[in-house]
Amino acid sequence: MKRWLIYAVGSVIIGGTLLAGYLYWTIDPSRHFEHVQVPTLATPKEVTPTISSAPASRAENLFEAKPDEHEKKVSTAFNVLVLGIDARGEENSRSDVIMVVHVIPSARKANIVSLPRDTKVSINGVGYTKINHAHLLGEQKGGNRGGTAEVLQVVSDFLEVPINYYVKTDFAGFEDFINTIGGVDVDVTQDIRLRMNNIQLLSGKQHLDGITALGLVRERWALPEGDFGRQSEQSQILKSMIKELLAPEHIVKTVALLPKLKKNMVDTNFEDSDTLSLVRMFKGMKEDDFQYAQIPGHAGYDNDPLVQMKLYYWIPDMVKVRAITEKMLKNN
Template identity: 55%
Template sequence: MRRWVVYTAGFLFVGCISIGGVVYWKYEPSHHWNGMEVPVLSVPALSRDDTLTDHEPSTSSVTEPVPEATTPSTPEVSTKSISAFNVLVLGTDARKEEYARSDVIMVLHVMPELRKVNIVSIPRDSRVLIDGVGYTKINHAHMLGELKGGNTEGTRTALQTVSNFLDVPINYYLKTDFKGFEDFIDTIGGVDVEVASDVYLYHAQTTLAKGPQHIDGKLALSLVRERYAFPDGDFGRQYQQSQILKNVAQEILRPEHISEIAGLLTRVKKDIVDTNFQDSDLISLAWLLKGMSTNDFTTKQIPGHSGYEMDPLEHLRLYYWIPDKVKVMEISQSLLKDPF
């Protein structure tokens, strides 16, 4: 009997070690992504000048339609093995019976082997070239695509516009809307944020006090939408967006969630409107973010200046954030392109 207990214990021990090894090999970031064939959803149209320099004169031709670029009508999903990849994160303002603009636009350059992530935030009012339309606000790209072909075309147009603007390929995307984002934060039990000073959240009609806070989905959504309460406007909002993104992984992989990670992931995916990540990719990505410190993240915002220009859609002079072309290309080269 004693020998049987020893044998059983031995088999269980070996079994646990084997299962642990399989899980580690499948999800641990440096193993999961090493040499993996990742999709290439969009590549930049290199022959065109898709950004506006500080010195580019405003002309009447800016408000006229621009011929379609020689890019496919749907993303050509090719694959190749790389050591780093780019992820487009979109937060849309979709509401019932309305087409969705992109309220949150970020590109993540993920380097699993180095365990580092670069985050480039794009102001929604950035003035960029959209195929077939002209120079307009980048957050119009998704809406214009939806008008032509629904959610799929909205995603494709947003992907191609960002790819052209930053001159980088995009491999993955994550898209959610207001309702999905709020439910997502509530599903994982809220998220930690650090507030630099008291901030009044217009959409929640409440004030978030200075210091560390653990907030629910409603407050998190109000925080990432807020612009006017921050001294630096949209840049303060973009900082909060990147902070929440980093802290979400900390919540997903808390010890109390590990045993229910599969069920949690199922619930979380219901709140994501659209993505081309597989379940194993999302777990590995969360694992990567969980093990990183603040120093492992580099966050940049698109440099430029404020201005007013004619808009080809509204036929009015609108406020824009006008990107500095040279500095944007420097950021793309240093933060969003594969160093290997």
């Protein structure tokens, strides 16, 4: 009887070890994204900058996107749209944080391109307006999904790249997320007074809780480079969040927190297996495996077709934008 019990327990242990090894093997990022059919939610198309009604079915069409049948490369890189939404109760919301992350699973690298919220872009059926108006316009037509769909398409058109995945959070979710992982470490480049929560941050290494991290990613007036300084802080916090989640002592906790983390994201089309694969990928990445760029251009004022008055814009240098796109968002 004892011998039978030893054999049974041994079989369970061996079987469990083999299963764990198989699962670890299958979520290897280059292998995982080679075998899953990566979706394509938006592809660039010609924009008609005239006043008209945008198609009401855009949200349905985008979220019923099929895997790209024309792109079946091994370990194909993909683009992820990261959105931070300024949600205020029942009001329609604008996108306050817009980044595209180009993930290269086979090389274990990620390129981050940050888009200023005031970037002047052409939105189909509207004309030239701020990029952060896209979510509001889509939300008015199709709710949360409509807002996401509109930003996906506008960003795809502007950068002339396909968008495969998206991660979207509001600021309450972001704050809760930071608190859930125990805060983030950030290297503050100078003393900053955060206007949102009236907190003084001193220069140097700082450990931030959720509300302070939120104040930093939203602050632009206290930073010498304005919105560009804010985007740099956003990128730093994003990398710090990844580092905190993937610290060896936190990996088990991170996997257990997946349901809560997905809830804090508000909305994403990543499957749990995709997320686990990315966890494994980011775990082995170093600082120089992340490349970061901002949209080049200059400040200016122009009439806005939505509010019928002059607004401040960040006017992109499209020649330089195309160069960044080719280098950062299209290489494998």
